[in-house]
Amino acid sequence: MTTRSAFVPHTSAGQAAQRRQQQLTKPPGSLGRLEDLAMWLADRLGRATPPRLKPAIAVFAADHGVALEGVSAYPMAVTGQMVANFVAGGAAISVLAAEHGASLRVIDVGVAYPVPVPPGHGADLTVRPVRAGSRNLLREAAMSAEECRAAWQAGADVARQLVESGHTLLIGGEMGIGNTTPAAALLCALTGLPPEQAVGRGTGIDDTRHAHKTEVVRQALARARAAGAAVSCDWLAEVGGLEIAALAGFYETAAQCRVPVLLDGFISTVAALAAVHHHPDTAHWLLASHVSAESGHRHALAAMELAPLLDLGMRLGEASGAATALPLLQAALALHRGMATFAEAGVADKDAR
Numbered sequence: 408m409t410t411r412s413a414f415v416p417h418t419s420a421g422q423a424a425q426r427r428q429q430q431l432t433k434p435p436g437s438l439g440r441l442e443d444l445a446m447w448l449a450d451r452l453g454r455a456t457p458p459r460l461k462p463a464i465a466v467f468a469a470d471h472g473v474a475l476e477g478v479s480a481y482p483m484a485v486t487g488q489m490v491a492n493f494v495a496g497g498a499a500i501s502v503l504a505a506e507h508g509a510s511l512r513v514i515d516v517g518v519a520y521p522v523p524v525p526p527g528h529g530a531d532l533t534v535r536p537v538r539a540g541s542r543n544l545l546r547e548a549a550m551s552a553e554e555c556r557a558a559w560q561a562g563a564d565v566a567r568q569l570v571e572s573g574h575t576l577l578i579g580g581e582m583g584i585g586n587t588t589p590a591a592a593l594l595c596a597l598t599g600l601p602p603e604q605a606v607g608r609g610t611g612i613d614d615t616r617h618a619h620k621t622e623v624v625r626q627a628l629a630r631a632r633a634a635g636a637a638v639s640c641d642w643l644a645e646v647g648g649l650e651i652a653a654l655a656g657f658y659e660t661a662a663q664c665r666v667p668v669l670l671d672g673f674i675s676t677v678a679a680l681a682a683v684h685h686h687p688d689t690a691h692w693l694l695a696s697h698v699s700a701e702s703g704h705r706h707a708l709a710a711m712e713l714a715p716l717l718d719l720g721m722r723l724g725e726a727s728g729a730a731t732a733l734p735l736l737q738a739a740l741a742l743h744r745g746m747a748t749f750a751e752a753g754v755a756d757k758d759a760r
């Protein structure tokens with residue numbers, strides 16, 4: 408099967424990158440999506456042959472009142488415990504960030520049971536809680552409009568700081584027991600998808616819990632609709648979560664700073680969809696790393712016409728899918744930068760006689 412390029416240049420750097428790809432010593436299209444990736448990155452970075460990416464990962468953590476409805480396989484206390492694990496270096500994202508040369512920052516925007524972290528540990532922890540977990544979205548708005556704005560701003564500030572410190576690719580991740588429930592509800596609200604298609608198994612719930620979770624999402628949507636939710640920001644406050652709002656602000660600001668973003672899994676992608684609803688140009692800066700095993704993820708990606716690079720059955724979150732795909736981006740750029748052209752290598756091009 409041949410891979411047809413879907414790349415459309417928006418800048419002169421993108422056009423130059425497209426010309427260079429045609430001159431490299433390979434049959435056109437033979438590096439498949441790696442070619443499109445290199446051209447896309449060159450276009451967004453404004454450089455015909457961009458240098459190695461300087462990636463930053465920011466993982467936003469918060470708890471969810473709705474976790475008390477029995478929608479997750481794990482207790483709420485795990486959110487704070489995992490934040491400590493991120494910082495101590497023992498989590499999947501700690502390992503992947505170190506392995507692939509990405510900086511790692513963890514931001515507590517609303518962990519209900521924080522675990523003290525001894526100073527001098529690995530990853531950088533910022534404690535900026537808006538409140539100790541969102542409210543139970545089944546019964547009331549998860550956040551007030553003011554709390555939602557504060558969480559959004561926390562994410563926006565982190566993105567700006569990471570851009571100002573010279574990072575050229577931003578990756579957002581999340582940690583929050585119960586957060587596939589608000590993500591599913593928000594996806595339904597923003598796309599009209601029925602709850603049965605948006606609700607998945609999260610951390611690994613059984614059939615009974617899955618049916619209950621679907622009903623929780625259905626009732627939460629009805630409650631928020633009756634409360635007058637209309638535009639995307641209303642829905643985010645009604646059925647979203649603190650780390651989801653922070654991620655939306657993070658993505659919107661990355662785009663405003665003209666820095667590309669590599670998306671992670673289901674919850675992160677729904678947060679990106681909220682950012683796109685708020686500011687449609689954000690979509691122009693997003694790349695999809697993988698499609699998660701969480702069933703709603705492919706619908707969230709489709710809503711933004713994003714095609715994932717990987718399909719590995721991952722469903723961990725915490726930016727792990729994006730960190731796994733990161734070497735593909737570095738490989739695409741290394742090939743684009745380092746390969747010889749037909750003229751340089753003295754190799755006969757197609758149709759040369």
Ligand SMILES: O=C(O)c1ccc[n+]([C@@H]2O[C@H](COP(=O)([O-])O)[C@@H](O)[C@H]2O)c1
Pocket residue numbers: 478479480481581582583584585586587588608609610611671672673674675699700701704721722723724725
């Ligand atoms: O990224 C994903 O696609 C993904 C899919 C399922 C679960 N998760 C992670 O698992 C937690 C949410 O799952 P749950 O069952 O507690 O709603 C949260 O910490 C997420 O990072 C993440």
Ligand SMILES: Cc1cc2nc[nH]c2cc1C
Pocket residue numbers: 481485489581582583610723724725
């Ligand atoms: C252990 C654990 C690690 C996680 N990382 C992201 N979400 C998670 C959920 C659980 C339960």
